[in-house]
Amino acid sequence: MSDAAKVGGQVGARTGGVLAATCISTLVVNANTSAVSILLPAISEDTGTSVTTLQWAVTGYSLVGAAVIVTSGSLGDVFGRRRVFQLGLLLFVASCVMIALAGSGGMVIAGRVIQGASGATILACGLSLLSVANSGDAQLRAVSLWGAAAAVGAAAGPLVGGVLVDVTGWQGLFWIDAGIAVLCMVLTALTVAESRDPDRPRTIDYAGTVLIALTLTPLILGVTKSGDWGWFSVATLGCFAISVGAAVAFVVVEGRVAVPLVDLALLRNRVLVGSTIAILIGAGTINGLMYLLSLYFQDPATLGFSPLQAGLATLPATVGLVVIAPLVPRLAAKIGGRQTIGLGFALTTAGFVLVGFVDASWLYPAFLLPLVAIAVGMGLSNGPASAAATAAVPENQVGGASGISNMARYVGAAVATALAATIYGNVIASRTAAGAVQGDALASGLAAAAWMMAIFSLLGVLMAVVMGRHRAAKGTLDDAAAAAAAVSFTLPTSATAGQTGSDRG
Secondary structure (H helix, E strand, O other), X not given: OOHHHHHHHHHHHHHHHHHHHHHHHHHHHHHHHHHHHHHHHHHXXXXXXXXXXXXHHHHHHHHHHHHHHHHHHHHHHHHOHHHHHHHHHHHHHHHHHHHHOOOOHHHHHHHHHHHHHHHHHHHHHHHHHHHHHOOHHHHHHHHHXXXXXXXXXXXXXXXXHHHHHHHHOOHHHHHHHHHHHHHHHHHHHHHOOOOOOOOOOOOOOXXXXXXXXXXXXXXXXXXXXXXXXXXXXXXXXXXXXHHHHHHHHHHHHHOOOOOOOOOHHHHHOHHHHHHHHHHHHHHHHHHHHHHHHHHHHHOOOOOOOOHHHHHHHOHHXXXXXXXXXXXXXXXXXXXXXXXXXXXXXXXXXXXHHHHOOOOOOOOOHHHHHHHHHHHXXXXXXXHHHHHHHHHOOOHHHHHHHHHHHHHHHHHHHHHHHHHHHHHHHHHHHHHHHOOOOHHHHHHHHHHHHHHHHHHHHHHHHHHHHHHOOOOOOOOOHHHHHHHHHOOOOOOOOOOOOOOOHHHHO
16 A cells, blocks of 8 residues: 555545544533433432422523533634533533432532533534545535535434433433543544644633623523512522623723623624524523423423433424424525515514414423424524524624524523423412412413514514524535534524535535
8 A cells, every 4th residue: 555545544534534423422421411301300310409400401501502612613723623622522521420420409509510521512612523534526515515414413312311210210311421421531642633723823812701700690590580589589689680781891801801702893794793692592482392391291280201202302493493494595686585484484483473372281292383384494494594603794703693693592492491481480379379270270380482483583574574684505515515514503504604605515
């Protein structure tokens, strides 16, 4: 064999190793994230912690992810992408072991907070490693496969979680995920070369990261505890005041640091702002819905499903979203991106309105039509909104726009889930205190939360109008993969600045 052939084989093996390590880790992170809501009733029963408190296992994950998703990418650029990626995997393993061994709800929540940081790091640095290891058409194929892995993980999580609760107990998911993450660490050590961005300033916006967490944490705490404290109590208003103060401080800091977490100048771009709010609404409502349905379907006073049955019951929403998404770019290319986004949010609004009429007598088939409407609507809006975020800015600002949209997903998931859980719990408590039977109280809680999400979805229609015209994706295979991945991450499309038709195939 010639030297050139040997070198080519080594390069092929290395790029294959990078692809395997990043795609597998991304699939596991997304599956783990989407599975947790299904596990909450079982975790509650084992630890004696109320589901209301365990809501922080979901919102805490998203809260920390919002703060870390951009910073972790910056750390990789400065200190080494492989090193930070490995650190993310190590934290993920540690958090999985911590949760699997947890004897209390507090330890589960703490583990999930760590998992939020690790998951965001794995996604951000994994994609960077994959992009650096490949070029040209090979890079497009690799990123498309990464996007497909992210989408499959997000769709499969609730079903996998339901299966494992019945077979191994809820701890099984975290033991298996820890084992897979260890294998990814070994594979990364053997096949992935270190890389940095030598042109990037070495300063990291740590203050911005802390201020995002300080903005979101008291906000979510105030919303969550408002039922106990009262909306106008000193404690609730104090939480909101801290949140507002931190948000103001964040704006001040971002205007002064050398390399800000968020380039505030980008927020003058109407298309980017509109698409980011649309992404936030979409991520928030779908995460809030999955959280509530996981609880409602498993409650003995309603459908009384097992975790496996609940996982199967959510498939029309999770799988439907991923299946419809790859078909959307061609539709958007024909009728326009913002028209597709508006149509998607209109369908989502209709689906939530239908859930708003839920009654304790509903059997599972009554949920199918609204779930399909919500899944199709989310599929229609997610991809074009994500594509618009990177299409609306010059080439040198694509990274910043992508970071803003990715942060918006985490913020939306954290805030909307907390708000939905609060409305659900408060209405149930109020109806129960008024003498309603448990099934009726639960249905009233779900209905109230659904109406709230319908209002948010209607705002998404407004965002589609506000966005205005922008470059449209051509509807290539790479665009389809980016649309499928849009449920969890923004990938470049043929509409992204700097991409040409030949580049995107």
